[in-house]
Amino acid sequence: PTLAFKDVALQVLPHLLQAAKHQTKDTKETIILTATSGDTGTAALRGFRNVAGTRVIVFYPQHGISPIQEAQMRSQQGDNLHVVAVKGNFDQAQTTVKEIFNDPTLAAVLASHQQHFSSANSMNIGRLIPQITYYFSAYGQLLRQGVIQTGDQVNFAVPTGNFGDILAGYYAAKLGLPVGRLICASNKNNVLTDFFTTGTYDKRREFFVTNSPSMDILVSSNLERLLFDVSGGDAELVQQLMHELQDQGHYSLPTELLTKLKQLFATEYATPDEIQTEINRVFKEANYLIDPHTAVGSIAAHRYRTLSGDPRPCVVVATASPYKFPETVLQALDNTVPSQSTGLDAIEQLAQIDPRPLTAGVEELFTNQPQPVLTTTPAAMPRMVLDILKKTDK
Numbered sequence: 001p002t003l004a005f006k007d008v009a010l011q012v013l014p015h016l017l018q019a020a021k022h023q024t025k026d027t028k029e030t031i032i033l034t035a036t037s038g039d040t041g042t043a044a045l046r047g048f049r050n051v052a053g054t055r056v057i058v059f060y061p062q063h064g065i066s067p068i069q070e071a072q073m074r075s076q077q078g079d080n081l082h083v084v085a086v087k088g089n090f091d092q093a094q095t096t097v098k099e100i101f102n103d104p105t106l107a108a109v110l111a112s113h114q115q116h117f118s119s120a121n122s123m124n125i126g127r128l129i130p131q132i133t134y135y136f137s138a139y140g141q142l143l144r145q146g147v148i149q150t151g152d153q154v155n156f157a158v159p160t161g162n163f164g165d166i167l168a169g170y171y172a173a174k175l176g177l178p179v180g181r182l183i184c185a186s187n188k189n190n191v192l193t194d195f196f197t198t199g200t201y202d203k204r205r206e207f208f209v210t211n212s213p214s215m216d217i218l219v220s221s222n223l224e225r226l227l228f229d230v231s232g233g234d235a236e237l238v239q240q241l242m243h244e245l246q247d248q249g250h251y252s253l254p255t256e257l258l259t260k261l262k263q264l265f266a267t268e269y270a271t272p273d274e275i276q277t278e279i280n281r282v283f284k285e286a287n288y289l290i291d292p293h294t295a296v297g298s299i300a301a302h303r304y305r306t307l308s309g310d311p312r313p314c315v316v317v318a319t320a321s322p323y324k325f326p327e328t329v330l331q332a333l334d335n336t337v338p339s340q341s342t343g344l345d346a347i348e349q350l351a352q353i354d355p356r357p358l359t360a361g362v363e364e365l366f367t368n369q370p371q372p373v374l375t376t377t378p379a380a381m382p383r384m385v386l387d388i389l390k391k392t393d394k
């Protein structure tokens with residue numbers, strides 16, 4: 001419904017949450033609080049709309065998301081949904097949301113109203129579990145197409161930001177899916193490429209704003225879960241590494257862990273220019289439109305195969321519809337045109353080029369009626385949360 005892979009898990013998560021609350025006889029109202037750079041907020045609003053016992057408050061940077069993302073976010077309708085534009089950047093919004101989560105005074109106010117906070121970000125394990133199905137589903141499709149026989153190993157190239165999607169691939173392998181290599185594909189913010197190559201994670205580097213914005217991340221939160229698992233559940237080691245990351249900005253893995261990781265993970269990265277070229281190449285050669293994030297996966301898949309000679313079939317995990325980033329895709333297809341149309345105009349132009357019919361999610365963009373949203377500053381976000389909860393209290 002919102003044109004990115006996060007939709008699948010965010011459709012399931014609200015119902016997992018309800019089932020868990022039912023089982024634990026928890027009758028509190030769940031307040032989902034999310035800072036978003038675009039994708040998560042929209043998909044969370046869609047997944048949680050009108051789910052009983054839940055309310056969603058989404059904060060987005062006023063000038064930090066694409067026109068399409070903003071239109072999508074502002075047109076989600078449901079009595080339990082609240083969207084707030086923040087006069088600041090994504091990091092400020094995210095930092096304040098984390099502060100709100102950790103504020104004992106706010107927690108006490110919520111508790112006195114039979115409410116509690118929860119998260120729709122991928123720190124919530126309910127976001128990761130449903131994603132495991134992608135890998136089994138893809139494997140099943142390859143079997144049906146006769147590309148592989150039962151038991152054959154398959155590689156997956158995964159465009160990676162917070163390490164949630166690729167971690168689901170790791171869990172799929174642990175569940176017995178014959179996975180060869182998981183290729184961790186990064187953009188110019190290639191902190192993970194360096195990590196899987198050298199064993200050192202170092203966030204002390206320049207942050208680049210790229211044309212694959214959903215992967216512009218320097219601290220990849222779910223990597224911690226991978227380290228916990230490959231170390232055999234060594235919580236002490238993982239805690240020490242995470243403290244080093246927080247205090248010194250870097251940490252290095254013990255050699256034997258790096259060796260273990262390299263048996264399953266490979267890694268490549270792509271620059272913005274390479275992404276443009278890849279979107280163009282795939283369209284010319286396969287008559288198929290891909291989005292900029294998927295292009296990173298495609299580049300990584302081809303580069304890995306060339307450099308390693310690994311002959312196993314490789315699935316490129318597509319993470320968004322090209323219609324979510326129509327400006328970048330149009331530019332890539334025709335880089336002789338300097339400045340292109342934006343928003344809905346860009347989508348219309350792309351639709352004329354696309355040999356495939358439009359999906360319902362894209363059609364919906366044309367009928368959306370964006371609503372006015374609340375506006376606040378980072379400092380006033382906690383106040384805003386209380387105001388929203390008070391106003392809508394029954």
Ligand SMILES: *Cc1c(COP(=O)(O)O)cnc(C)c1O
Nearest residue numbers: 161162163164165214293319320
């Ligand atoms: C979220 C997102 C990613 C990164 O996925 P992670 O699970 O955070 O690694 C990649 N591409 C798109 C389009 C996304 O929305």
